[in-house]
Amino acid sequence: MAVYTDVGEGELEAFLRNYPVGELLSYKGIAEGTENTNFLLHTTTGSYILTLYEKRVEKSDLPFFLGLMQHLAHKGLSCPLPVDGKDGNVIGTLAGRPAVIITFLEGMWLRRPQVVHCREVGRALAELHIAGQDFAMTRPNSLAIDGWRKLWDAAHPRADEVEPGLAREVDADFAEFEKSWPKGLPSGVIHADLFPDNVFFLGDKLSGLIDFYFACNDAYAYDLATCLNAWCFEKDFSFNLTKGTALLDGYQSVRPLSEDEKAALPILARGSALRFMLTRLYDWLTVPDGGLVMKRDPSEYIRRMRFHRTIKSAQEYGLK
Amino acid sequence: MAVYTDVGEGELEAFLRNYPVGELLSYKGIAEGTENTNFLLHTTTGSYILTLYEKRVEKSDLPFFLGLMQHLAHKGLSCPLPVDGKDGNVIGTLAGRPAVIITFLEGMWLRRPQVVHCREVGRALAELHIAGQDFAMTRPNSLAIDGWRKLWDAAHPRADEVEPGLAREVDADFAEFEKSWPKGLPSGVIHADLFPDNVFFLGDKLSGLIDFYFACNDAYAYDLATCLNAWCFEKDFSFNLTKGTALLDGYQSVRPLSEDEKAALPILARGSALRFMLTRLYDWLTVPDGGLVMKRDPSEYIRRMRFHRTIKSAQEYGLK
Structure with missing residues (x-):
């Protein structure tokens, strides 16, 4: 900023x-x-x-x-x-x-996206995944599990300053992810940061996607899981099932998910919430106050991580 | 910013x-x-x-x-x-x-204005003074001597932190200004902050003046003196006589100065340098580091104050 x-x-x-x-x-x-x-x-x-x-x-x-x-x-x-x-x-x-x-793309990013916008974003994300299939270059995801581990090693000693018990909680997640993180899912170029401030609208119509500076090669469903985190939670941290349904419907109207992808969605969403919690936590603990980098509270992603741990199947996100 | x-x-x-x-x-x-x-x-x-x-x-x-x-x-x-x-x-x-x-006005403000731009600014300033003559409202200059005195009272105890001896030096200026600050000069609406970042150019042609949030009623020649400070000194603090000549020529091509105004120019320039030194000094000493307000070094205006004390007549600024 x-x-x-x-x-x-x-x-x-x-x-x-x-x-x-x-x-x-x-x-x-x-x-x-x-x-x-x-x-x-x-x-x-x-x-x-x-x-x-x-x-x-x-x-x-x-x-x-x-x-x-x-x-x-x-x-x-x-x-x-x-x-x-x-x-x-x-x-x-x-x-x-x-x-x-x-x-320059005209359009506004939405401070308070509605259901209709979630559907549009889902559709645009699937279009991005398909359009990227014949892009010749590749870039590994530097913020996949190995990257999370580096951030976590740096933040671990002070994690409980943010919330007592956080260190133990996240250690348990890492143990589980290292055992059962899904492999072999359909993969290709993903946006990896498709938050509301990176999507422009004119009225209810999506006018553009911006900020490709986290784009990389990884599982498509992981990108979709990030959108669930970014678009479908309310300010009180509750998951909005109507928005989840719209986002997933929009996505599947362009690129239907495989059974493996559907089954993986809860753990991918949990991993994605951990990824954004970790970058925020790292900045929170290491960037001096009053500097140029805006520090964002990691705790809203701690809440999301806890929510996703309760999810048994992608139907609970609104998947049809 | x-x-x-x-x-x-x-x-x-x-x-x-x-x-x-x-x-x-x-x-x-x-x-x-x-x-x-x-x-x-x-x-x-x-x-x-x-x-x-x-x-x-x-x-x-x-x-x-x-x-x-x-x-x-x-x-x-x-x-x-x-x-x-x-x-x-x-x-x-x-x-x-x-x-x-x-x-919205198109145009760029010049990080390194040249002689031709100083002439344009002089002309535009005189046009502003004339265009404002039949503006019905008035606003006193809150940053005239009384306002400087308030800033100085607040900054005085810590002024020598910026430069040893500064408190005594500025006290002497105040004593002189309170005795001999010019009165009765032609007055009206002035811009009062016509620095390079408030003047837009397209090529060498002035395309607009912005930021009227210090505008007030005061002596026209004081506004011109502020432009001498803002436009005619080099980064090494030396006064550029060619730029001064161009600025004053440009101004007088639209609104010739009276003899009183000419005679007053050196003390007005000194007062104007003091005014900008004081607002910078005040921010420097009171605004916390790393905040949103950009702090600017007051010392370049201390140098200007010292330069103006050596000036005997406006001819030394390039006045014809």
């Missing part, structure tokens, strides 16, 4: 000469994205996002993220399109950082 | 129904303005700024600021135009705060 790097108009104009976007009219630093610096540009040809990649993003991952966005956009998915430079490179350098120009 | 208040799309759309701006397409929190929360809106009729006034702005001053912007825009000055609501009120309420919709 911050502009980490300022850019002067002279260096920006020089940078833009390499891109077929017309003349610069204005640019404003915007408060979006927790990892990068983003500017909204107006030019004589329209609106664009300029992203400068700060040190939290691995430069070697950028070709995967940007190539994926181009692949998906060319397949007709509504997502931002990184603009190729006239020199043939999509990634340039600005203010000493890797930088790209991406088409 | 922050979004203090988030706004949901539902409440924003409800708010916008009172303004003739079309349908909302997107809105992004932007990192501009140190006092308020600003969003850049795209609608079916164009781009707008939504400003939410946070507690640092006196609500009773808003009719002056907004009325002035409307007055100046109607006189042909390029500045943002607050949009009247269909209910006849320019100020509405959003997220519990006074809020307005203002037309």
Whole structure:
């Protein structure tokens, strides 16, 4: 939620000469994205996002993220399109950082999504999974079990500061996941972070998906389980079955789940809740107060983990 | 440089129904303005700024600021135009705060203004002074000598932490200003904060003036003196005589200075440097580190104060 790097108009104009976007009219630093610096540009040809990649993003991952966005956009998915430079490179350098120009998507992200939006998101997620099937590059999920373990090893000694008993509770989850985490599920490119702030709507119609900087190869059903966590819980932490039903219906209207995927959904949802709890917990314990990184309370994901432990089958999420 | 208040799309759309701006397409929190929360809106009729006034702005001053912007825009000055609501009120309420919709001005503010830009700013400042002459409302300058005195009383005990001897140095300035601060100079509406980040350019052409939230009634030449401080010093604190000449020439090409104003320029420039030193010093000493308000080093204005003390006549700034 911050502009980490300022850019002067002279260096920006020089940078833009390499891109077929017309003349610069204005640019404003915007408060979006927790990892990068983003500017909204107006030019004589329209609106664009300029992203400068700060040190939290691995430069070697950028070709995967940007190539994926181009692949998906060319397949007709509504997502931002990184603009190729006239020199043939999509990634340039600005203010000493890797930088790209991406088409601007109109639309608003919903602070309070409703049932109709959950259905749309389910459908869009399935379309993303299908559109990504012939994308040639791969990227392992750095936030799969091995990655969780690293975060947990760092956070473990102080976990009980957040909630007494948390260390023992999460240790038990790890023991179970290491024994029975599902393997061999249908896999491919997943978004891995499809939260409401990454989905734009115009009215009730989904207008675009953004922020592919956690995208990777993993089980499709895991991505869907993350959406259950991100879209179907209310502010009081209760699971909204109507929203769950809509999300799963929307998904299956495009890509029906296999029996294995259906059976795996509860444990995947539990693992996904653990994953978001862990990144929040890690930041909560290690990032200084008042810094630029926004710290989010891990406890809402502790609640989700506990909810998912009570689930016996995916029907309880609304699966038909 | 922050979004203090988030706004949901539902409440924003409800708010916008009172303004003739079309349908909302997107809105992004932007990192501009140190006092308020600003969003850049795209609608079916164009781009707008939504400003939410946070507690640092006196609500009773808003009719002056907004009325002035409307007055100046109607006189042909390029500045943002607050949009009247269909209910006849320019100020509405959003997220519990006074809020307005203002037309968006294209253009970039210059991190490194050149001589040609100083001339443009001088001309625009004089045009603003003339356009404001028949504006009916008035607002005293809360950051004139009495206001400086309040800031100084608060900062005085710790001033020497910033630079040893600073307390005694500024005390001597106050003694002199209280004896010989010029009175009776031509006065009217002044911008009072016309720094480079408040002036937009497209190429070398000035495209607009923004941020009228310090505007008030005071001596015109004081406003010009502030521009000398804001535009004509280099990063090494040296005064650039070529820029000073261009700024003053530009101003006088529209509104020639009287002999009294010319004679007063050195002491006005000294007072203006003190004013910006004091607000920075006050924030420096009182605002906690890591907060949302950006703290700026007061020492560059201490250097300007010392420079102006050596000036014998406005010719040394480049006045012809």
